Amino acid sequence: MNSNGLIALLMTGTNVKTNNIQSMIRLLIPLCAVLLALAIGAVMLLSLGANPVSGYATMFGAAFGSLEGFSETTIKSIPLLLVGVGICIAFRANVINIGGEGQMVIGALLSTTVALAFPDIPSLMLIPMVLLAGAMGGAAWGAIAGALKAWFNVSEILSTIMLNIVAVQFMNFLLRGPMMDPAEVARGTGIPQTMRLSPNADLPILIEGMRMHLGVVIALLVAIGAYFLLWRTSMGFRLRAVGYNPDASRYAGISVPKNVTAALAFSGAMAGIAGAILVFGSESHRMVTDGSSTGFTGSAGFNGIVVALLAGLHPLWSIPSALLFGGMLVGANALQRSAQVPSALIIALNGLIVVFVVSSEYFRQRMQPTIRVDLEEKTAEETGGQNG
Amino acid sequence: MADSFAALIIVSTIASGIRLATPFLLASLGEALGQRSGVLNLGVDGVMLLGAFGAYYTVLQTNNPYYGLLIGITIGLILGVFYGFITLNLQAEQGVSGIGIYLFGLGMSDLLFQKFVGTPRPILPFMPLHFPVLSDLPVVGEMLFQHSIIVYIAFALVPVMSFVLNRTTYGLNVRAVGENPEAADSLGVSVMKTRYSAIIIGNGLAGLAGAALAIELGIFQQNLTNAMGFIAIALVYFGAWTPRGVMLGSFIFGLVQAIVLQCKTFGVIPRSASDLAAMAPAIITILALIVVAKRFKQPAALTKPYVRGG
Numbered sequence: 215m216n217s218n219g220l221i222a223l224l225m226t227g228t229n230v231k232t233n234n235i236q237s238m239i240r241l242l243i244p245l246c247a248v249l250l251a252l253a254i255g256a257v258m259l260l261s262l263g264a265n266p267v268s269g270y271a272t273m274f275g276a277a278f279g280s281l282e283g284f285s286e287t288t289i290k291s292i293p294l295l296l297v298g299v300g301i302c303i304a305f306r307a308n309v310i311n312i313g314g315e316g317q318m319v320i321g322a323l324l325s326t327t328v329a330l331a332f333p334d335i336p337s338l339m340l341i342p343m344v345l346l347a348g349a350m351g352g353a354a355w356g357a358i359a360g361a362l363k364a365w366f367n368v369s370e371i372l373s374t375i376m377l378n379i380v381a382v383q384f385m386n387f388l389l390r391g392p393m394m395d396p397a398e399v400a401r402g403t404g405i406p407q408t409m410r411l412s413p414n415a416d417l418p419i420l421i422e423g424m425r426m427h428l429g430v431v432i433a434l435l436v437a438i439g440a441y442f443l444l445w446r447t448s449m450g451f452r453l454r455a456v457g458y459n460p461d462a463s464r465y466a467g468i469s470v471p472k473n474v475t476a477a478l479a480f481s482g483a484m485a486g487i488a489g490a491i492l493v494f495g496s497e498s499h500r501m502v503t504d505g506s507s508t509g510f511t512g513s514a515g516f517n518g519i520v521v522a523l524l525a526g527l528h529p530l531w532s533i534p535s536a537l538l539f540g541g542m543l544v545g546a547n548a549l550q551r552s553a554q555v556p557s558a559l560i561i562a563l564n565g566l567i568v569v570f571v572v573s574s575e576y577f578r579q580r581m582q583p584t585i586r587v588d589l590e591e592k593t594a595e596e597t598g599g600q601n602g
Numbered sequence: 603m604a605d606s607f608a609a610l611i612i613v614s615t616i617a618s619g620i621r622l623a624t625p626f627l628l629a630s631l632g633e634a635l636g637q638r639s640g641v642l643n644l645g646v647d648g649v650m651l652l653g654a655f656g657a658y659y660t661v662l663q664t665n666n667p668y669y670g671l672l673i674g675i676t677i678g679l680i681l682g683v684f685y686g687f688i689t690l691n692l693q694a695e696q697g698v699s700g701i702g703i704y705l706f707g708l709g710m711s712d713l714l715f716q717k718f719v720g721t722p723r724p725i726l727p728f729m730p731l732h733f734p735v736l737s738d739l740p741v742v743g744e745m746l747f748q749h750s751i752i753v754y755i756a757f758a759l760v761p762v763m764s765f766v767l768n769r770t771t772y773g774l775n776v777r778a779v780g781e782n783p784e785a786a787d788s789l790g791v792s793v794m795k796t797r798y799s800a801i802i803i804g805n806g807l808a809g810l811a812g813a814a815l816a817i818e819l820g821i822f823q824q825n826l827t828n829a830m831g832f833i834a835i836a837l838v839y840f841g842a843w844t845p846r847g848v849m850l851g852s853f854i855f856g857l858v859q860a861i862v863l864q865c866k867t868f869g870v871i872p873r874s875a876s877d878l879a880a881m882a883p884a885i886i887t888i889l890a891l892i893v894v895a896k897r898f899k900q901p902a903a904l905t906k907p908y909v910r911g912g
Contacts, residue, residue: 258713262717310697312644312701362888362891362892366891366895366896367895367896368888368895369891371642371697372835375829375832375835376836376884376887377888378832379829379832379833379883379884380884380888382829383877383878383881386877386880387875387877387881390877391875391877506824506825506828507828507829508708516701516704516705517705556712556713556716558708558710559709559713560709562706562713563709564705565648565702565703565704565707567702568698568702568705569688569702569703569706572688572694572695572702573694575692575694575695576692576694
């Protein structure tokens, strides 16, 4: 597995002491990638017969222009942030977790099962229980891929992709079979969804009259927690060490298989929480799918990768990054209503942003040495001055 | 009586297994070529979706499935150039950039479909070919000789690809840059050109696979492939990077799907149980990956960008 690009991303951690120009480039290059994608989006809007300026203005206004809009944006951002933070952890351990989709699904299924099994437990206990169930489901699903990589040398890229497919089919089976809403069965309509889950598990609304719910707070706490995990605990140090240099880690007595598995478990746990929040923060308060591979998640398991990459694999930078992409999703829906531009535009742009951000490593690596040389010369001059 | 009925069902199941295997086979042959040259392409599903839409739209306009195939390939080739540029020239991380291509294809195909078609309209599918004598043979005729042209193209590509990889200079170059690009380069083989060509052909085949799928189904919809492209990538590992192995894997996949479909139509198993059965291919693949990882070696330079003197 090539890790040039990832190592470069790894080095963008905050705790690496660097000079201002370099950190500016770190910020500027991903921003350029987004701007380039938005520019291409503008061309696409033009060719679809929409005015790009007013189009983007509509999007921005819908996402950030009002409290209601912002509330919607935060809701869309929750799964993106959680999956993205998980991706930060995995990628820093040099584990390419493509399995966010499946981990979300399994987390959601396990948390839904808990809510179905214990509907009468009071909210104060049931909500933590369903969230924990989500985390455990996702963690288990991630750990399978981790164990396969660690002990059987199976590429996690492939195993996570396969586990996504297994998870989606398993969900389809459960939601069309044992877990299907009895009312659907009686009516014979057969929409693949559960019954209205226990109101005790509903995530409380934060602001009266809006949809923004407790999930926002949970996602933020998880992001902050992940930051502490990565940079303030020995566990986090081991994860990063294994990602940075597995051989050196092995010599230092760090178990690479264990940490690879742990990275995927942590990563999966966060995706699992995202899945649970998608269920218990939804308006229908059911687990619903349409039978397709992205029917339940809305591609959040993939879009979370975009969030993490743009954030330079940093859990805290993932917060604004997730808000940006959540806002784009909300904006896209507004654009669909006002200018009849299908909201799928945003998925396409997300894809381009991934490609551009990953490709931009090339420029970052090209630009850094020259700057370093400049600075060395400068320090040489300064020290020379002192000597003279 | 019951026996002949069972035989009929078995024959039609195998026949539909062959049909269903075709898109997998085309896509995974392309992916195998790319991987043999040392480049992993995770964007197959996205390329397939764009190829599928392109073909669908073309057939909708022209009523000619062959134009559809051409457009499907062309879209694949163009995306191949793009993917080559980002992974070879810009040396982007292959696993992640492939996901970017997938998302782009997923969104773009849906966008174009909603904008230019809207409600799904069926298109003219391929007519099955009719071979004199052969097609009229009992059992074998229905199983092997009543398919559309794309099925034969796909299966004919297997020996062609084997020959090219194992018996031609080009194939030797592809394998060399996939195993040891430094050595290949020192012998005057252009790593860049060889990998570019493998990626472009591979993506062309992915586009063709999407086109074949859309035309065979006679329809397009959002996320038509439903992660088929990802399975095609796994099939390359399943088949241990050989065209024949890939063909075997694709056929097994097609057959499993056909059996599941058949059971569903006859109501042998309830709908929900067929969802459970649909998990089988992915689970088989995971098990196969464990075996393959132990027994076979992937191309040594897979996913490693080549930097001269680096």
